[in-house]
Amino acid sequence: MVSATATPAAQLRGIHKHYRLGEVDVPALCGIDLDLPRGVFSVIGGPSGSGKSTLLNLLGCIDAPDAGSVDVDGQAVAALGDTQRTRFRARHVGFVFQNFNLIPVLTAIENVEYPLRLLEDNAPRRRDMARSALIEVGLEGLEDRLPSALSGGQRQRVAVARALAKRPALVLADEPTANLDQATGRGLIDLMRRIQSATGATFVFSSHDPQLIAEADLRVHLVDGRVTAIDTRGGNA
Amino acid sequence: MNSLNLAWRNILRNRRRSLLTLAAIGVGSFAIILFGGQVVSTIRGLYTETIRAAGHLQIQQKGHLEFGRANPGRFAIYNYEALVDQLRNDEYLAPRLAVVTPILHVQGVAGNFDAGMSSAFSGQGVVPADQKTMLAWDGLRLGQAPTASPLLPDDPNGGVIGRGLAQLLGLCPALALTDCAQMPPETIADAAPLPTDVAALAEKTASPTAPEKHNGRVGIELLAASPSGAPNVVRMDVLAAERQGVRELDNVLIGLPLPLAQKMVFGAATPAVSSIVVQLKHAGDLEPARTRIQEIVARNGAPLEVLDFHVINPTFDQIIGMFGAIFRFIALLMSIVALFSVANAVNMAVSERVGEIGTLRALGFERRHIRAIFVTEGALLGLVGSIAGSLAAVALATWINRVGVTWTPPGRTAPVALGVDVFGDSRLLLLTVAVTIGLACVSAWLPSRRAARMEIVEALRHA
Ligand SMILES: Nc1ncnc2c1ncn2[C@@H]1O[C@H](COP(=O)(O)OP(=O)(O)O)[C@@H](O)[C@H]1O
Ligand SMILES: [Mg+2]
Numbered sequence: 141m142v143s144a145t146a147t148p149a150a151q152l153r154g155i156h157k158h159y160r161l162g163e164v165d166v167p168a169l170c171g172i173d174l175d176l177p178r179g180v181f182s183v184i185g186g187p188s189g190s191g192k193s194t195l196l197n198l199l200g201c202i203d204a205p206d207a208g209s210v211d212v213d214g215q216a217v218a219a220l221g222d223t224q225r226t227r228f229r230a231r232h233v234g235f236v237f238q239n240f241n242l243i244p245v246l247t248a249i250e251n252v253e254y255p256l257r258l259l260e261d262n263a264p265r266r267r268d269m270a271r272s273a274l275i276e277v278g279l280e281g282l283e284d285r286l287p288s289a290l291s292g293g294q295r296q297r298v299a300v301a302r303a304l305a306k307r308p309a310l311v312l313a314d315e316p317t318a319n320l321d322q323a324t325g326r327g328l329i330d331l332m333r334r335i336q337s338a339t340g341a342t343f344v345f346s347s348h349d350p351q352l353i354a355e356a357d358l359r360v361h362l363v364d365g366r367v368t369a370i371d372t373r374g375g376n377a
Numbered sequence: 378m379n380s381l382n383l384a385w386r387n388i389l390r391n392r393r394r395s396l397l398t399l400a401a402i403g404v405g406s407f408a409i410i411l412f413g414g415q416v417v418s419t420i421r422g423l424y425t426e427t428i429r430a431a432g433h434l435q436i437q438q439k440g441h442l443e444f445g446r447a448n449p450g451r452f453a454i455y456n457y458e459a460l461v462d463q464l465r466n467d468e469y470l471a472p473r474l475a476v477v478t479p480i481l482h483v484q485g486v487a488g489n490f491d492a493g494m495s496s497a498f499s500g501q502g503v504v505p506a507d508q509k510t511m512l513a514w515d516g517l518r519l520g521q522a523p524t525a526s527p528l529l530p531d532d533p534n535g536g537v538i539g540r541g542l543a544q545l546l547g548l549c550p551a552l553a554l555t556d557c558a559q560m561p562p563e564t565i566a567d568a569a570p571l572p573t574d575v576a577a578l579a580e581k582t583a584s585p586t587a588p589e590k591h592n593g594r595v596g597i598e599l600l601a602a603s604p605s606g607a608p609n610v611v612r613m614d615v616l617a618a619e620r621q622g623v624r625e626l627d628n629v630l631i632g633l634p635l636p637l638a639q640k641m642v643f644g645a646a647t648p649a650v651s652s653i654v655v656q657l658k659h660a661g662d663l664e665p666a667r668t669r670i671q672e673i674v675a676r677n678g679a680p681l682e683v684l685d686f687h688v689i690n691p692t693f694d695q696i697i698g699m700f701g702a703i704f705r706f707i708a709l710l711m712s713i714v715a716l717f718s719v720a721n722a723v724n725m726a727v728s729e730r731v732g733e734i735g736t737l738r739a740l741g742f743e744r745r746h747i748r749a750i751f752v753t754e755g756a757l758l759g760l761v762g763s764i765a766g767s768l769a770a771v772a773l774a775t776w777i778n779r780v781g782v783t784w785t786p787p788g789r790t791a792p793v794a795l796g797v798d799v800f801g802d803s804r805l806l807l808l809t810v811a812v813t814i815g816l817a818c819v820s821a822w823l824p825s826r827r828a829a830r831m832e833i834v835e836a837l838r839h840a
Pocket of ligand 1: 161189193
């Protein structure tokens with residue numbers, strides 16, 4: 141399904157990552173090779189502790205592997221210095237976090253607009269980008285509310301708007317529904333899915349909920365830091 | 378939504394802590410400005426007092442300052458009247474001059490010989506009318522009332538003496554001074570037993586008798602050595618006995634009309650003066666005036682030097698130095714308080730917002746952006762705190778100035794207004810606010826660096 145010439149959205153080769161917990165070595169990822177095709181709504185599935193977050197952190201260029209290489213959007217991440225990597229994230233990667241991670245003193249629209257200042261100097265244009273992103277996630281009319289005045293589902297939609305407003309190539313969401321009730325979580329995944337089809341961006345979220353995992357086009361199964369299966373909607377990759 | 382706005386919202390996030398920090402900074406700025414304003418006022422008050430007493434510049438024979446007291450003749454200026462005229466009529470100086478007046482220093486022995494009492498004195502002969510003008514100097518426009526000058530222009534024999542000297546000469550009853558100390562009676566233990574007739578004699582001489590009064594005035598004899606070494610004696614009527622701030626002066630000081638002093642020193646010989654005092658209208662003219670006077674003096678060819686009041690009256694600089702030292706010490710303490718309170722506030726803000734820091738870093742904010750966020754918060758704390766403290770200080774200063782408190786600085790008898798002139802030195806308010814902001818940035822720097830250096834993944838775990 142992926143043409144040989146197109147660079148994948150992300151490419152992992154021989155990835156190893158372990159944490160030190162006092163005297164103990166905790167392996168998190170043990171030899172991951174993975175190509176994430178462009179414009180696909182994918183999921184990293186697996187039980188708690190299987191390495192999903194670690195994998196997403198590597199894809200998001202906020203962590204580095206002990207061994208192996210990470211390419212995002214054709215860029216070898218290891219070749220970038222800290223500041224370059226930060227700028228790369230600002231432009232190419234959108235994050236949605238499990239705990240929403242909104243800035244509590246900023247209103248919904250300010251939360252979306254704030255990171256845009258890294259890319260867009262024109263304030264009115266930033267405001268417009270933020271407003272249309274909020275409309276896209278269905279929060280019209282709630283722009284001026286502080287996060288504390290929003291429900292969990294609304295907060296996570298603000299976070300989705302924040303991740304999407306800059307139109308990144310890659311959107312990463314680490315267990316975005318973990319703090320939402322079933323229905324709200326499903327609604328959020330549907331929303332992300334809709335936006336993904338509309339924008340053609342590459343979405344990767346992680347989940348341990350089989351129902352939500354089933355929603356994705358590409359499903360990567362992790363167990364104990366290893367990929368045990370990759371399957372696509374209606375067939376195996 | 379700009380950076381300052383964001384910083385302000387974050388400051389408001391923990392109101393209690395921010396209020397405490399602002400209070401610490403505010404109290405510091407308040408103290409610095411209030412005390413600084415008081416120092417400015419005090420210095421201006423002392424300056425005015427000093428200029429009233431000694432003028433801005435004095436022209437003297439070289440060596441007079443060191444040796445003149447013992448050699449009034451040798452270090453005197455003889456052709457002083459011509460020089461005074463030259464200065465008064467100089468095109469450049471004339472509009473800038475308040476007073477040009479000659480003075481003569483003299484020392485010798487003052488006696489209330491009727492009572493058999495005498496004591497050393499140190500006197501200054503002045504032109505009473507000029508003296509009166511000098512003592513009214515208010516070039517800094519402090520609104521300070523003229524200092525009283527008891528010498529009278531039309532009283533060639535009337536002088537003023539220190540309260541202590543009056544006491545030493547046993548003049549208290551005659552001058553009807555009420556606050557004189559009583560001399561303790563000599564006790565047997567103090568002195569060897571005397572024959573009764575000698576004791577009776579001693580009692581008689583020790584108890585001061587009122588001096589002879591001329592025209593109903595109390596007079597004393599002043600004795601000084603002339604340049605040739607022969608003693609001259611003059612009689613001076615005591616118009617007043619004035620308390621001096623320094624005991625040594627109080628016990629010796631005499632102010633008298635210049636001709637009387639000259640008569641005492643020079644007798645029938647050519648009169649001279651010790652010094653020509655130049656008082657300027659404006660302090661700022663001191664240096665150009667000095668230059669001009671030096672030119673005039675040099676033209677005359679006499680070995681004269683032009684000394685400013687700093688040299689004539691070293692206590693002025695000493696008092697300013699003391700206030701400066703206290704001010705710097707207070708400023709240092711307050712700076713340290715501000716430094717620590719801002720550092721603490723920002724440090725706690727960083728600790729509370731680790732998750733937020735991780736989030737911002739993940740979203741693409743660079744380390745320098747994170748540093749800027751926290752330094753801005755620190756700077757804003759400094760700005761708001763110091764402005765609040767400044768406003769409070771200005772308010773209190775205005776109140777103090779309106780109420781009109783006075784105090785008597787060291788070495789003075791005349792009370793001066795305890796003004797708090799917070800606007801007197803424009804640097805005071807500006808520097809206090811600017812330095813506080815600078816210090817706040819410095820104290821925010823370390824915690825902000827800690828924030829910027831955090832591992833993103835690690836920080837995100839706290840979200
Ligand atoms: N900071 C850390 N220190 C020590 N061990 C860690 C750390 N982060 C993750 N791990 C360990 O690494 C493994 C993978 O963790 P993670 O990627 O968070 O899995 P998941 O997101 O699938 O729950 C787990 O065993 C976990 O305990
Ligand atoms: Mg996880």
